[in-house]
Amino acid sequence: MFGTSWRVGRIAGIEVRVDSSWVVIALLITYSMYLRASILYPELSGGGAVALGILATVLFFGSVLVHELAHAVVSQARGIRVQDITLFLFGGATRARVESRGPADEFLIALVGPLTSALLAALFGIVATLGRDVLSTPVVGTFGYLAWTNLLLAVFNLLPGFPLDGGRLLRSAIWKATGSLRRATRVASLAGQAVGWLLVAAGVASLLGGNLAGAIWFAFIGWFLVQAARASYQELQLRDMLRGVEAEDVMAGDLVRIPPELSLQDAVDDYFMRYDHGAFPVDEQGRTIGLLTLRGVRRVPKEQWPTRRVRDHMVPLGDQVVVAPEARMDDVLGKLQDGDAGRVLVVQDGEVVGIITPSDLTRWLRRWRALDSRAR
Numbered sequence: 001m002f003g004t005s006w007r008v009g010r011i012a013g014i015e016v017r018v019d020s021s022w023v024v025i026a027l028l029i030t031y032s033m034y035l036r037a038s039i040l041y042p043e044l045s046g047g048g049a050v051a052l053g054i055l056a057t058v059l060f061f062g063s064v065l066v067h068e069l070a071h072a073v074v075s076q077a078r079g080i081r082v083q084d085i086t087l088f089l090f091g092g093a094t095r096a097r098v099e100s101r102g103p104a105d106e107f108l109i110a111l112v113g114p115l116t117s118a119l120l121a122a123l124f125g126i127v128a129t130l131g132r133d134v135l136s137t138p139v140v141g142t143f144g145y146l147a148w149t150n151l152l153l154a155v156f157n158l159l160p161g162f163p164l165d166g167g168r169l170l171r172s173a174i175w176k177a178t179g180s181l182r183r184a185t186r187v188a189s190l191a192g193q194a195v196g197w198l199l200v201a202a203g204v205a206s207l208l209g210g211n212l213a214g215a216i217w218f219a220f221i222g223w224f225l226v227q228a229a230r231a232s233y234q235e236l237q238l239r240d241m242l243r244g245v246e247a248e249d250v251m252a253g254d255l256v257r258i259p260p261e262l263s264l265q266d267a268v269d270d271y272f273m274r275y276d277h278g279a280f281p282v283d284e285q286g287r288t289i290g291l292l293t294l295r296g297v298r299r300v301p302k303e304q305w306p307t308r309r310v311r312d313h314m315v316p317l318g319d320q321v322v323v324a325p326e327a328r329m330d331d332v333l334g335k336l337q338d339g340d341a342g343r344v345l346v347v348q349d350g351e352v353v354g355i356i357t358p359s360d361l362t363r364w365l366r367r368w369r370a371l372d373s374r375a376r
Protein backbone atom coordinates (compact mmCIF):
# COMPACT_ATOMS: atom_id res chain seq x y z
CA MET A 1 0.00 0.00 0.00
CA PHE A 2 2.87 2.35 0.74
CA GLY A 3 5.75 3.48 -1.40
CA THR A 4 9.41 3.57 -0.49
CA SER A 5 10.47 3.90 3.11
CA TRP A 6 13.83 4.72 4.67
CA ARG A 7 15.43 3.40 7.79
CA VAL A 8 16.16 6.21 10.24
CA GLY A 9 17.32 4.38 13.34
CA ARG A 10 16.79 1.72 15.92
CA ILE A 11 15.13 2.12 19.31
CA ALA A 12 15.08 -0.71 21.87
CA GLY A 13 16.19 -3.09 19.10
CA ILE A 14 13.28 -2.09 16.86
CA GLU A 15 13.94 -0.68 13.43
CA VAL A 16 12.27 2.69 12.84
CA ARG A 17 11.50 3.74 9.25
CA VAL A 18 9.81 6.72 7.63
CA ASP A 19 7.61 6.38 4.57
CA SER A 20 8.28 8.74 1.66
CA SER A 21 4.78 10.23 2.11
CA TRP A 22 5.80 11.24 5.60
CA VAL A 23 8.37 13.80 4.42
CA VAL A 24 5.71 15.87 2.63
CA ILE A 25 3.35 15.61 5.61
CA ALA A 26 6.11 16.55 8.06
CA LEU A 27 6.84 19.70 6.02
CA LEU A 28 3.12 20.55 5.80
CA ILE A 29 2.65 20.07 9.52
CA THR A 30 5.77 22.14 10.31
CA TYR A 31 4.40 24.89 8.09
CA SER A 32 0.93 24.81 9.67
CA MET A 33 2.49 24.77 13.16
CA TYR A 34 4.59 27.78 12.14
CA LEU A 35 1.46 29.59 10.85
CA ARG A 36 -0.35 28.74 14.06
CA ALA A 37 2.54 30.08 16.16
CA SER A 38 2.84 33.32 14.18
CA ILE A 39 -0.94 33.99 14.31
CA LEU A 40 -1.44 33.11 17.98
CA TYR A 41 1.72 34.80 19.21
CA PRO A 42 2.29 37.92 17.07
CA GLU A 43 4.98 39.04 19.54
CA LEU A 44 7.27 36.24 18.27
CA SER A 45 9.97 37.05 15.70
CA GLY A 46 9.94 35.12 12.41
CA GLY A 47 12.74 32.89 13.66
CA GLY A 48 10.93 32.34 16.94
CA ALA A 49 7.77 31.21 15.15
CA VAL A 50 9.79 28.81 12.97
CA ALA A 51 11.53 27.39 16.06
CA LEU A 52 8.20 26.92 17.83
CA GLY A 53 6.71 25.29 14.72
CA ILE A 54 9.62 22.86 14.57
CA LEU A 55 9.37 22.13 18.31
CA ALA A 56 5.65 21.39 17.98
CA THR A 57 6.20 19.11 14.96
CA VAL A 58 9.03 17.19 16.64
CA LEU A 59 6.92 16.69 19.77
CA PHE A 60 3.92 15.65 17.66
CA PHE A 61 5.82 12.99 15.72
CA GLY A 62 7.68 12.06 18.91
CA SER A 63 4.26 11.39 20.48
CA VAL A 64 3.23 9.23 17.50
CA LEU A 65 6.50 7.32 17.77
CA VAL A 66 6.07 6.73 21.52
CA HIS A 67 2.54 5.40 20.81
CA GLU A 68 3.94 2.92 18.27
CA LEU A 69 6.86 1.99 20.55
CA ALA A 70 4.33 1.11 23.26
CA HIS A 71 2.69 -1.40 20.86
CA ALA A 72 6.11 -2.74 19.86
CA VAL A 73 7.52 -3.11 23.37
CA VAL A 74 4.43 -4.92 24.66
CA SER A 75 4.46 -7.18 21.56
CA GLN A 76 8.02 -8.16 22.29
CA ALA A 77 7.30 -8.65 25.99
CA ARG A 78 4.57 -11.12 24.93
CA GLY A 79 7.06 -12.95 22.71
CA ILE A 80 5.80 -11.61 19.37
CA ARG A 81 8.64 -10.46 17.12
CA VAL A 82 8.35 -6.90 15.83
CA GLN A 83 9.52 -6.38 12.26
CA ASP A 84 9.67 -2.59 12.30
CA ILE A 85 7.84 0.67 12.95
CA THR A 86 7.04 2.90 9.98
CA LEU A 87 5.93 6.51 10.33
CA PHE A 88 3.66 7.64 7.52
CA LEU A 89 1.07 10.33 6.90
CA PHE A 90 -0.44 11.28 10.26
CA GLY A 91 0.48 8.17 12.12
CA GLY A 92 2.57 5.11 12.33
CA ALA A 93 2.34 1.39 11.88
CA THR A 94 4.01 -1.31 13.89
CA ARG A 95 4.55 -4.48 11.91
CA ALA A 96 4.17 -7.59 14.03
CA ARG A 97 2.03 -10.70 13.68
CA VAL A 98 -0.09 -9.70 16.65
CA GLU A 99 -2.77 -12.21 15.68
CA SER A 100 -0.25 -15.06 15.78
CA ARG A 101 -1.02 -15.77 19.47
CA GLY A 102 -4.43 -15.29 20.97
CA PRO A 103 -7.13 -12.67 21.56
CA ALA A 104 -5.74 -11.74 25.00
CA ASP A 105 -2.36 -10.72 23.54
CA GLU A 106 -3.94 -8.75 20.74
CA PHE A 107 -6.23 -6.97 23.21
CA LEU A 108 -3.33 -5.96 25.43
CA ILE A 109 -1.07 -4.84 22.55
CA ALA A 110 -3.86 -2.78 20.98
CA LEU A 111 -4.93 -1.18 24.25
CA VAL A 112 -1.48 0.05 25.24
CA GLY A 113 -1.32 2.48 22.27
CA PRO A 114 -4.31 4.73 23.11
CA LEU A 115 -3.41 4.41 26.81
CA THR A 116 0.06 5.76 26.04
CA SER A 117 -1.40 8.66 24.03
CA ALA A 118 -3.74 9.47 26.92
CA LEU A 119 -0.79 9.35 29.30
CA LEU A 120 1.19 11.70 27.03
CA ALA A 121 -1.81 14.05 26.93
CA ALA A 122 -1.80 14.12 30.73
CA LEU A 123 1.98 14.71 30.82
CA PHE A 124 1.84 17.62 28.35
CA GLY A 125 -1.13 19.02 30.27
CA ILE A 126 0.79 18.85 33.57
CA VAL A 127 3.87 20.51 32.03
CA ALA A 128 1.67 23.27 30.56
CA THR A 129 0.00 23.85 33.92
CA LEU A 130 3.09 23.69 36.12
CA GLY A 131 5.21 25.65 33.65
CA ARG A 132 2.80 28.56 33.39
CA ASP A 133 5.00 30.82 35.52
CA VAL A 134 8.37 29.52 34.36
CA LEU A 135 8.04 29.07 30.59
CA SER A 136 7.12 31.67 27.98
CA THR A 137 3.46 31.87 26.90
CA PRO A 138 4.06 30.42 23.38
CA VAL A 139 5.86 27.37 24.82
CA VAL A 140 3.14 26.79 27.42
CA GLY A 141 0.52 27.16 24.67
CA THR A 142 2.34 24.62 22.52
CA PHE A 143 2.42 22.08 25.35
CA GLY A 144 -1.29 22.63 25.93
CA TYR A 145 -1.93 22.12 22.22
CA LEU A 146 0.04 18.86 22.27
CA ALA A 147 -2.00 17.68 25.26
CA TRP A 148 -5.16 18.09 23.15
CA THR A 149 -3.53 16.52 20.09
CA ASN A 150 -2.53 13.43 22.07
CA LEU A 151 -6.00 13.15 23.56
CA LEU A 152 -7.41 13.35 20.03
CA LEU A 153 -4.97 10.62 18.91
CA ALA A 154 -6.12 8.39 21.79
CA VAL A 155 -9.80 8.91 20.94
CA PHE A 156 -9.33 8.56 17.18
CA ASN A 157 -7.39 5.33 17.62
CA LEU A 158 -10.17 3.93 19.79
CA LEU A 159 -12.72 4.17 16.94
CA PRO A 160 -13.92 0.57 16.52
CA GLY A 161 -12.69 0.05 12.94
CA PHE A 162 -9.91 -2.34 12.02
CA PRO A 163 -6.94 -1.70 11.56
CA LEU A 164 -7.23 1.12 14.13
CA ASP A 165 -6.46 0.09 17.71
CA GLY A 166 -10.16 0.24 18.59
CA GLY A 167 -10.86 -2.13 15.70
CA ARG A 168 -8.23 -4.50 17.06
CA LEU A 169 -9.91 -4.38 20.47
CA LEU A 170 -13.20 -5.20 18.77
CA ARG A 171 -11.60 -8.02 16.80
CA SER A 172 -9.99 -9.57 19.87
CA ALA A 173 -13.31 -9.44 21.73
CA ILE A 174 -15.17 -11.19 18.88
CA TRP A 175 -12.30 -13.61 18.49
CA LYS A 176 -12.49 -14.46 22.19
CA ALA A 177 -16.29 -14.85 22.01
CA THR A 178 -16.49 -16.92 18.82
CA GLY A 179 -13.10 -18.62 18.74
CA SER A 180 -12.77 -17.65 15.07
CA LEU A 181 -10.07 -15.17 14.03
CA ARG A 182 -11.44 -15.22 10.52
CA ARG A 183 -14.95 -14.22 11.50
CA ALA A 184 -13.60 -11.62 13.96
CA THR A 185 -11.40 -10.06 11.26
CA ARG A 186 -14.31 -9.99 8.85
CA VAL A 187 -16.57 -8.14 11.29
CA ALA A 188 -13.82 -5.77 12.49
CA SER A 189 -12.74 -4.86 8.97
CA LEU A 190 -16.35 -4.28 7.88
CA ALA A 191 -16.60 -1.99 10.93
CA GLY A 192 -13.38 -0.32 9.73
CA GLN A 193 -14.93 0.34 6.33
CA ALA A 194 -18.09 1.70 8.00
CA VAL A 195 -16.08 4.03 10.25
CA GLY A 196 -14.06 5.12 7.21
CA TRP A 197 -17.20 5.97 5.22
CA LEU A 198 -18.61 7.85 8.23
CA LEU A 199 -15.44 9.97 8.28
CA VAL A 200 -15.81 10.60 4.54
CA ALA A 201 -19.42 11.67 5.21
CA ALA A 202 -18.17 13.99 7.97
CA GLY A 203 -15.79 15.42 5.36
CA VAL A 204 -18.66 16.11 2.96
CA ALA A 205 -20.64 17.71 5.81
CA SER A 206 -17.65 19.96 6.64
CA LEU A 207 -17.38 20.94 3.00
CA LEU A 208 -21.05 21.93 2.94
CA GLY A 209 -20.43 23.85 6.14
CA GLY A 210 -17.67 25.78 4.37
CA ASN A 211 -14.76 24.22 6.27
CA LEU A 212 -12.47 23.13 3.44
CA ALA A 213 -9.47 22.16 5.59
CA GLY A 214 -11.64 20.00 7.86
CA ALA A 215 -13.31 18.44 4.83
CA ILE A 216 -10.01 17.40 3.27
CA TRP A 217 -8.75 16.06 6.58
CA PHE A 218 -11.85 13.92 7.31
CA ALA A 219 -12.27 12.69 3.74
CA PHE A 220 -8.61 11.79 3.43
CA ILE A 221 -8.38 9.88 6.72
CA GLY A 222 -11.74 8.21 6.07
CA TRP A 223 -10.77 7.05 2.61
CA PHE A 224 -7.44 5.82 3.93
CA LEU A 225 -9.19 3.79 6.62
CA VAL A 226 -11.63 2.24 4.12
CA GLN A 227 -8.70 1.10 1.98
CA ALA A 228 -6.68 -0.19 4.94
CA ALA A 229 -9.65 -2.14 6.34
CA ARG A 230 -10.33 -3.73 2.97
CA ALA A 231 -6.67 -4.63 2.43
CA SER A 232 -6.37 -6.16 5.90
CA TYR A 233 -9.23 -8.53 5.24
CA GLN A 234 -8.00 -9.46 1.79
CA GLU A 235 -4.60 -10.27 3.21
CA LEU A 236 -6.11 -12.55 5.83
CA GLN A 237 -8.11 -14.32 3.11
CA LEU A 238 -4.94 -14.71 1.09
CA ARG A 239 -3.03 -16.19 4.03
CA ASP A 240 -5.95 -18.56 4.63
CA MET A 241 -5.83 -19.80 1.07
CA LEU A 242 -2.06 -20.22 1.16
CA ARG A 243 -2.06 -22.36 4.30
CA GLY A 244 -0.40 -25.69 3.56
CA VAL A 245 0.81 -24.52 0.14
CA GLU A 246 4.55 -24.70 -0.69
CA ALA A 247 6.70 -22.47 -2.88
CA GLU A 248 7.05 -25.16 -5.57
CA ASP A 249 3.25 -25.34 -5.95
CA VAL A 250 3.05 -21.69 -6.96
CA MET A 251 6.36 -20.96 -8.70
CA ALA A 252 6.73 -20.61 -12.44
CA GLY A 253 8.98 -23.61 -13.07
CA ASP A 254 9.38 -23.62 -16.85
CA LEU A 255 12.47 -21.46 -16.67
CA VAL A 256 14.45 -20.51 -19.74
CA ARG A 257 18.13 -20.13 -18.90
CA ILE A 258 20.49 -17.65 -20.45
CA PRO A 259 24.29 -18.05 -20.90
CA PRO A 260 26.52 -15.39 -19.25
CA GLU A 261 28.64 -14.62 -22.34
CA LEU A 262 25.67 -13.63 -24.51
CA SER A 263 25.42 -9.98 -25.60
CA LEU A 264 22.54 -7.92 -24.25
CA GLN A 265 21.33 -7.44 -27.83
CA ASP A 266 20.98 -11.22 -28.29
CA ALA A 267 19.40 -11.51 -24.83
CA VAL A 268 16.75 -9.01 -25.88
CA ASP A 269 16.14 -10.52 -29.35
CA ASP A 270 16.20 -14.21 -28.40
CA TYR A 271 14.82 -14.13 -24.84
CA PHE A 272 12.95 -11.02 -23.70
CA MET A 273 11.15 -10.59 -27.03
CA ARG A 274 10.39 -14.30 -27.38
CA TYR A 275 9.27 -15.37 -23.93
CA ASP A 276 6.76 -13.83 -21.58
CA HIS A 277 9.23 -13.45 -18.69
CA GLY A 278 10.58 -10.32 -17.01
CA ALA A 279 13.74 -12.08 -15.80
CA PHE A 280 15.95 -15.01 -16.79
CA PRO A 281 18.32 -17.06 -14.60
CA VAL A 282 21.90 -16.87 -15.86
CA ASP A 283 23.42 -20.37 -15.76
CA GLU A 284 27.05 -21.38 -15.99
CA GLN A 285 27.87 -25.12 -16.04
CA GLY A 286 24.57 -26.12 -14.46
CA ARG A 287 24.73 -23.54 -11.68
CA THR A 288 22.74 -20.34 -11.49
CA ILE A 289 25.07 -17.37 -10.96
CA GLY A 290 22.59 -14.53 -11.28
CA LEU A 291 19.45 -13.14 -12.81
CA LEU A 292 19.11 -10.89 -15.86
CA THR A 293 16.10 -8.63 -15.46
CA LEU A 294 14.32 -6.38 -17.91
CA ARG A 295 14.99 -3.51 -15.52
CA GLY A 296 18.74 -4.29 -15.62
CA VAL A 297 18.78 -4.29 -19.43
CA ARG A 298 16.83 -1.05 -19.63
CA ARG A 299 19.48 0.71 -17.56
CA VAL A 300 21.99 0.23 -20.40
CA PRO A 301 21.64 2.60 -23.40
CA LYS A 302 20.29 0.76 -26.45
CA GLU A 303 23.30 1.46 -28.68
CA GLN A 304 25.57 -0.35 -26.19
CA TRP A 305 23.53 -3.58 -26.15
CA PRO A 306 25.57 -5.33 -28.91
CA THR A 307 28.87 -4.85 -27.03
CA ARG A 308 27.75 -5.50 -23.45
CA ARG A 309 27.60 -8.99 -21.96
CA VAL A 310 24.88 -10.54 -19.80
CA ARG A 311 27.43 -11.38 -17.08
CA ASP A 312 28.20 -7.71 -16.38
CA HIS A 313 24.58 -6.62 -16.07
CA MET A 314 22.94 -9.47 -14.18
CA VAL A 315 22.00 -9.27 -10.49
CA PRO A 316 24.18 -11.78 -8.59
CA LEU A 317 22.29 -14.64 -6.93
CA GLY A 318 23.52 -13.47 -3.51
CA ASP A 319 21.56 -10.20 -3.87
CA GLN A 320 18.26 -11.99 -4.46
CA VAL A 321 15.57 -13.12 -2.07
CA VAL A 322 15.85 -16.91 -2.08
CA VAL A 323 13.66 -19.69 -0.64
CA ALA A 324 13.65 -23.49 -0.74
CA PRO A 325 11.03 -25.37 -2.82
CA GLU A 326 9.33 -26.59 0.36
CA ALA A 327 9.13 -23.08 1.92
CA ARG A 328 5.66 -22.27 3.21
CA MET A 329 3.82 -19.84 0.96
CA ASP A 330 2.60 -17.64 3.81
CA ASP A 331 6.29 -16.95 4.63
CA VAL A 332 7.10 -16.44 0.95
CA LEU A 333 4.23 -13.94 0.78
CA GLY A 334 5.88 -11.91 3.56
CA LYS A 335 9.19 -11.93 1.66
CA LEU A 336 7.47 -10.93 -1.56
CA GLN A 337 5.85 -7.97 0.22
CA ASP A 338 8.98 -6.88 2.10
CA GLY A 339 11.56 -7.07 -0.67
CA ASP A 340 11.55 -4.34 -3.30
CA ALA A 341 12.58 -6.65 -6.14
CA GLY A 342 9.00 -7.98 -6.39
CA ARG A 343 10.27 -11.50 -6.95
CA VAL A 344 11.43 -14.49 -4.92
CA LEU A 345 13.74 -17.17 -6.36
CA VAL A 346 13.20 -20.82 -5.50
CA VAL A 347 16.60 -22.47 -5.21
CA GLN A 348 17.54 -26.13 -4.82
CA ASP A 349 21.18 -27.27 -4.60
CA GLY A 350 22.51 -23.96 -5.88
CA GLU A 351 20.26 -23.91 -8.91
CA VAL A 352 17.25 -21.66 -9.45
CA VAL A 353 14.35 -24.03 -10.13
CA GLY A 354 11.54 -21.49 -10.03
CA ILE A 355 10.58 -17.84 -9.72
CA ILE A 356 7.61 -16.41 -7.85
CA THR A 357 6.31 -12.96 -8.77
CA PRO A 358 3.02 -11.34 -7.74
CA SER A 359 1.58 -12.30 -11.13
CA ASP A 360 2.47 -15.98 -10.56
CA LEU A 361 0.63 -15.73 -7.27
CA THR A 362 -2.38 -14.09 -8.92
CA ARG A 363 -2.46 -16.83 -11.56
CA TRP A 364 -2.29 -19.54 -8.89
CA LEU A 365 -5.08 -17.88 -6.88
CA ARG A 366 -7.30 -17.61 -9.93
CA ARG A 367 -6.95 -21.36 -10.57
CA TRP A 368 -7.46 -22.13 -6.89
CA ARG A 369 -10.65 -20.08 -6.77
CA ALA A 370 -11.94 -21.76 -9.91
CA LEU A 371 -11.38 -25.19 -8.38
CA ASP A 372 -12.43 -24.52 -4.81
CA SER A 373 -15.75 -22.93 -3.99
CA ARG A 374 -14.76 -22.53 -0.35
CA ALA A 375 -12.83 -19.45 -1.41
CA ARG A 376 -16.03 -17.42 -1.41
Ligand SMILES: [Zn+2]
Nearest residue numbers: 113114157165
Ligand atom coordinates in the same frame (compact mmCIF):
# COMPACT_ATOMS: atom_id res chain seq x y z
ZN1 LIG B 1 -1.94 2.33 17.86
